[in-house]
Amino acid sequence: GQQLNQSPQSMFIQEGEDVSMNCTSSSIFNTWLWYKQDPGEGPVLLIALYKAGELTSNGRLTAQFGITRKDSFLNISASIPSDVGIYFCAGQRETSGSRLTFGEGTQLTVNP
Amino acid sequence: DTEVTQTPKHLVMGMTNKKSLKCEQHMGHRAMYWYKQKAKKPPELMFVYSYEKLSINESVPSRFSPECPNSSLLNLHLHALQPEDSALYLCASSQPPGLAGRVDTQYFGPGTRLTVL
Numbered sequence: 001g002q003q004l005n006q007s008p009q010s011m012f013i014q015e016g017e018d019v020s021m022n023c024t025s026s027s028i029f030n031t032w033l034w035y036k037q038d039p040g041e042g043p044v045l046l047i048a049l050y051k052a053g054e055l056t057s058n059g060r061l062t063a064q065f066g067i068t069r070k071d072s073f074l075n076i077s078a079s080i081p082s083d084v085g086i087y088f089c090a091g092q093r094e095t096s097g098s099r100l101t102f103g104e105g106t107q108l109t110v111n112p
Numbered sequence: 113d114t115e116v117t118q119t120p121k122h123l124v125m126g127m128t129n130k131k132s133l134k135c136e137q138h139m140g141h142r143a144m145y146w147y148k149q150k151a152k153k154p155p156e157l158m159f160v161y162s163y164e165k166l167s168i169n170e171s172v173p174s175r176f177s178p179e180c181p182n183s184s185l186l187n188l189h190l191h192a193l194q195p196e197d198s199a200l201y202l203c204a205s206s207q208p209p210g211l212a213g214r215v216d217t218q219y220f221g222p223g224t225r226l227t228v229l
Contacts, residue, residue, distance in 0.1 A: 105153075
């Protein structure tokens with residue numbers, strides 16, 4: 001099915017640096033979700049966004065639902081080694097029922 | 113409690129074997145999902161159960177057979193699988209779409225790592 005354009009595909013950063021990743025689409029979404037997945041584990045929900053323009057924080061994480069409803073970004077401040085993993089965005093439309101559309105993921109590596 | 117549990121954690125099976133994956137949630141969710149995930153790729157939806165009834169089958173081969181015995185349990189029965197079916201199988205749960213179409217957040221289990229020999 002259609003997938004979101006998630007970038008960057010991978011990031012290599014030093015501990016303490018800030019990180020930004022985003023997802024864009026040509027279609028409107030009603031919900032944006034950001035998940036983190038560690039190797040061999042299931043995705044863990046980080047932040048859920050339900051309203052255009054919404055800005056939500058969860059500790060060092062901040063995510064925003066784009067005003068056009070076609071994009072979202074996730075920022076991580078002051079990265080630490082345990083931030084390593086794959087970050088997925090996912091969007092949901094009212095017309096798609098239970099289906100989520102996933103981005104391809106951003107692989108984050110944090111060097112101590 | 114936002115926990116979805118899955119058993120087994122790992123499963124190795126031959127192409128002639130029959131096995132089952134199990135998923136359980138106690139969040140009162142009435143929608144449950146099976147996803148398949150290949151390495152470094154996003155999850156791919158396989159099946160959705162809503163109020164214990166199959167609502168979505170994403171053209172999955174019949175060698176995968178889902179079952180929802182009650183609102184807390186979801187099984188995936190496997191038979192005559194192929195090596196290319198080796199993957200991480202994820203279960204998720206949420207509330208079903210409401211009247212306005214909005215779907216509650218999906219919570220994922222830890223997955224079952226399946227290897228087909």
